[in-house]
Structures are given as structure tokens and as C-alpha cells.
Amino acid sequence: MNPTKRRTVIAGNWKMNFTPAEATAFINEVKPLVAGKDNCDVIFCAPYVTIAAAQEAAKGSNIKIGAENVHFAEKGAYTGEVSAQMLTACGVEYVIIGHSERRQYFGETDETVNLRTKAALAAGMKVILCLGEVKEQRLSGITDEVVAMQTKLDLLGVTADQMKNVIIAYEPVWAIGTGLTATPEQAEETCGVIRKTLAALYGEEVAEATTIQYGGSMNEKNAGELLAKPNVDGGLIGGASLVAEKFKAIVDAAQ
Numbered sequence: 001m002n003p004t005k006r007r008t009v010i011a012g013n014w015k016m017n018f019t020p021a022e023a024t025a026f027i028n029e030v031k032p033l034v035a036g037k038d039n040c041d042v043i044f045c046a047p048y049v050t051i052a053a054a055q056e057a058a059k060g061s062n063i064k065i066g067a068e069n070v071h072f073a074e075k076g077a078y079t080g081e082v083s084a085q086m087l088t089a090c091g092v093e094y095v096i097i098g099h100s101e102r103r104q105y106f107g108e109t110d111e112t113v114n115l116r117t118k119a120a121l122a123a124g125m126k127v128i129l130c131l132g133e134v135k136e137q138r139l140s141g142i143t144d145e146v147v148a149m150q151t152k153l154d155l156l157g158v159t160a161d162q163m164k165n166v167i168i169a170y171e172p173v174w175a176i177g178t179g180l181t182a183t184p185e186q187a188e189e190t191c192g193v194i195r196k197t198l199a200a201l202y203g204e205e206v207a208e209a210t211t212i213q214y215g216g217s218m219n220e221k222n223a224g225e226l227l228a229k230p231n232v233d234g235g236l237i238g239g240a241s242l243v244a245e246k247f248k249a250i251v252d253a254a255q
């Protein structure tokens with residue numbers, strides 16, 4: 001973590017959890033626990049239908065509410081999708097794009113992730129761009145190549161100036177929701193590969209300024225060690241973002 005150069009961001013990904021009433025209750029519970037923790041940004045990315053309730057409950061606090069995906073078209077015949085224009089009209093600033101569950105279960109590719117990223121940025125949103133290797137790729141020793149290629153493909157056509165609105169979440173797929181966590185050394189090494197790739201694409205200044213989170217079974221026990229690594233600038237948190245005390249402990253570890 002290097003607070004002088006880049007912002008630490010702790011973001012929760014609620015996935016398909018919390019009704020509006022549950023989201024309200026959760027935000028009311030977590031709000032006092034993270035109040036005043038100004039050394040990091042605190043975000044919860046919510047299902048579309050709970051965003052408004054979460055925003056209302058988070059009013060006046062340091063918690064920001066984001067979305068979990070966005071479509072690349074402005075509007076049209078895309079049943080079930082939501083555009084960046086719709087999200088910004090609802091006051092939504094942050095959006096997760098390219099989560100491995102979207103890639104794995106909903107057929108998203110680096111190409112659609114890239115299109116969604118460019119659309120969100122063009123609409124003025126801040127993107128949490130997820131990428132990471134699957135287990136077989138890590139075991140085959142090709143993690144570095146995989147994440148470098150994903151970084152390049154997912155950011156194709158994104159300008160250096162737009163990079164100030166991009167957060168990258170390095171999420172080894174084998175660690176998501178499995179209880180298996182990358183070691184702090186693995187997280188540091190692979191976040192470092194992503195940063196090097198950004199430097200090659202955009203130059204050192206942009207690379208040094210870009211927040212790169214780790215995600216994958218980060219919890220109240222392992223967050224301290226992971227966040228202590230110089231290239232790990234925060235966390236994207238699934239399971240532990242549904243439990244106020246666990247999430248608070250992660251925010252505390254980021255202070």
C-alpha cells in the first residue's frame with residue numbers, strides 16, 4: 001500500500017444477496033463501524049434492485065454504492081441489461097466489470113468486458129475491472145502471461161487519461177468464494193505484473209497511480225498481511241462484505 005501515490009479502496013461485492021430492506025439494515029449496521037476510516041474509500045456494489053435503498057441508507061456517510069455490472073449500449077433491445085446512462089441517472093458512480101462469475105456463468109469475454117469498460121468510462125463512471133487466472137493456469141505457470149494479456153485486452157482503447165477512473169481488481173478465480181486465498185507473496189507478485197503491464201501501456205506515472213486491489217477470500221484474518229504488500233492497494237470482497245463486523249475489520253486493516 002502506498003497512500004502517497006494512490007488511494008486504497010475496500011469494496012464489497014454483494015453478488016446476488018440482500019433485498020432492499022436487508023441492504024438498508026446492513027448499511028445502517030456497518031455505517032457507524034466504518035465512519036471516520038478515511039484512509040481508504042469504502043464501496044458496496046449492490047444488485048440493481050437494492051441500489052436505491054442502499055444509497056438512501058448510506059446518505060451522509062463515507063460509504064459509496066456501486067453496481068455489479070453494466071451493458072455497453074446506451075439503450076435498446078438488450079433484455080435484462082442496464083446501461084451506464086441509467087446507472088449515472090441513478091447517481092451510481094462505481095461499477096464492477098468482468099467479474100469471474102460473469103465470465104464463467106454468463107459468457108462474458110475480454111471483448112465484452114472491454115466494451116462495457118469503455119462504455120462506463122465514456123459515461124463518466126469509475127470502473128472496478130476484475131481479472132485473474134484460473135487454477136489450471138496458475139498450476140501451469142502461466143499466470144503472468146494470462147493477467148498481462150487480460151489487462152491489455154480489457155483496456156484496449158482506454159486512454160491514459162481515463163485510467164484515473166479505473167481500479168483493477170486482481171482476483172485469482174481459484175480463490176473466489178472458495179476459502180482459498182492467494183498468499184500475500186502471490187498477490188504482491190501478480191499485482192506487480194499487472195502494474196508492469198500498465199507501465200508498458202500507459203507509462204510509469206499512470207501505473208504508479210492506479211489502484212490495484214486483491215480479491216479472493218479476503219477476510220478479517222488475512223486482510224492485514226495482504227494489504228501490507230506494496231502493490232496491493234485494497235480489496236474486493238465477496239463473502240466477508242455481507243457481515244458487518246468482518247467488513248469493518250478489513251477496513252481497519254487498511255488504515
Ligand code: PEP
Pocket residue numbers: 013171175176177178179215216217218236237238239240
Ligand atoms: C468476489 O466475489 O469478488 C470475491 C472476492 O468473493 P470472495 O471474497 O467471497 O472470495
